[in-house]
Amino acid sequence: MDHSDSAHQRRGALLAAFACTLVGASFTANSVLSDFPHAGGQAIRYALASLMLFPLVGRPGLAPLRTLGWRGWGWLAGLAGVGMVGFNLAVLAAERTSEPAVPGVFVGCAPVVIAVIVPALDGRRPARAVLCGALLVAAGAFTVQGWGRADLPGIAWSVAALGGEVVFALAALPVLRTVGPVLLSAAASAVAAVEALVLAVLMDGRGWLRMPDAGEGAALLWQTLVVTVIGFVCWYRGMQRIGPERATLFSGLIPVAAAITAPAVGAGGYGPAQAAGSLLVGTGVAVGSGAFGQRLRGRRRERVVASGAPGVAADARAPAPARRGTARGAGGAAAGPEPGPPGSPAKAPPAGRAPRAARSAPGDGAPSGAGPREG
Template identity: 70%
Template sequence: MNPTTARGSLLAALACVLVGASFTANSVLGDYPYAGGQFLRYALAGLLLMPLAGAGARARLRALTVRQWLRLAVLAAVGMVGFNLAVLAAERTAEPAVPGVFVGCAPIVVAVIVPLTAGRKPQRAVLYGALLVAVGAFTVQGWGRTDGAGIAFSVCALLGEVGFAVLAVPVLRPLGPRLLSATVCGLAAAQSAAVGLLVDGPAWLPRPDTTEALALLWQAVVVTVIGFVCWYMGMQRIGAERATLFSGLIPVAAAATAPLVATGSYGLAQAVGSALVGAGVAWGSGALRAARCARTERPRPTARDTAPEATSGAEPRTAHEGIRKAEPDAAPEATRGTGHTP
């Protein structure tokens, strides 16, 4: 594993651990209006991220097309506001483990969607690794009481998790991780404010108490500012397929941090599930790395390979040409593809 891949894997893993810890923080925000809390979280995160966006941020934003702005708006609506709303709605009629299990299946969906959009077939070994991650997430979370509505909203949460990764791929390169995170946070804050006014009316943004303020501050600074930037920096280095494998760490982190606020326990099932998630990540990542190495090491056709052998039976015209024909294997393989890790 080269340094770029190792750094990208660590960044993606850290981001997913922070998101998993945010589920624990959500447990102390049960009485605070959903939309108001999301507005405070994303608005504060956007304000903190804008100074970190780097030089030329305004120029890069102005260069975006209408289609790219629509993609960013959908990313914020589906992968951020919609995802959190779906989890909250699912937990009204289902135990928290149910949406957690569905979200743990995100690597399987991404392992199918990303290759198809790139014009290639999904790799069987990657699918096996993603399936192992999903099984590990199920083992950590278990299964709980639910109904049709709980399952439907859990599926919506799964789609939101997938959209958060897949929708960002075309806009990650022109914006970069920091500016992309700042932009979608601003859009998500505006969308949350609109939802709050429509659903909760004038009471959509009450003053949080000390515990709620600390939880919102954790979500804004640690989970959103640090977590989002780490996620997109990791995805930039290792790709969406491999980065999403680490989303199996989300339920693991949630289960590991739940005892800190007395909302759960970490036992043998959680330990076994964590080991399965780790094995699935290693399996899927290894398969992706092997496939990428095979693509980059495949030699490109040279002029000698593609030119018609019209003079194969003719005598060499010069002594120098005769030397080249006598020693065809002496030329260095200068045309071999090199490739690079994104």
């Protein structure tokens, strides 16, 4: 992995971590909206978010939506209905009969599910590091939140919330490749607003919406601007860079951020259990994202360079294209004298053939080719 690719991966990890931290901090805002019409509130939230996001795309940027076809719009409808509106309704329903920690624990298992499903869809085995990291993240989420009081309906709705979290990651993949993070967030928010409006009218009738008070208005504005507009775009940009398996690992930061911010509004405390769980989540993210492996490989490379072995230090510091160019000349012929057996003098090139100069690879001394495409 070269430096540009490493920086690309690091930016993706930071974006995913930032998005999940915003979502976790928004849990305190959700408690303010417990008495507000939920489906109607979601309809307003997503409608306002789409109105903010579409101008960022611009009219020329809307062209990819015409190429989605019925299948692409089906993925968008599933993403909005199950991963956005359905997820929020499932969490609310679970919290009516169980403590909030119960759906939080189930949603904390999303990294494990993603780590198994995504490789299976690609016809490969789960990466051992990602799976181990996902298990650590799930254990950390459980430690941070605890279990709490639960009943059968609460557990069933919590499982539904877990399904919504998984769909939120997986259903975006086919569309993300075509439309990009910003347009995806704008289109999904618009579809979610329509779906939430239909549910609101069916569930609450004429009372599907009312004027929010100051606290409810601030909470809706936070969900709209911070969580949806900023958080969604950062999440999908991060997932575009590092993939859903590693991006979902950072969802373990959601309960950690919620536990850290809860004391600010008197909704909980941050004690030894939360600190231990946060440490588990951080370890799981580091293991699953490959941070430990990259550090070990970097140290091993430094030891090889510092060992001073003949021909190793200089070769390790040289770019890969340069090593290939200096090892062989044009046509694959040896560029210099041919080595003989150990202790014997080097053989000269065949008579009548002058030694060919080593052909420099294109871009020697500078990064060759373009780096990873930005989202």
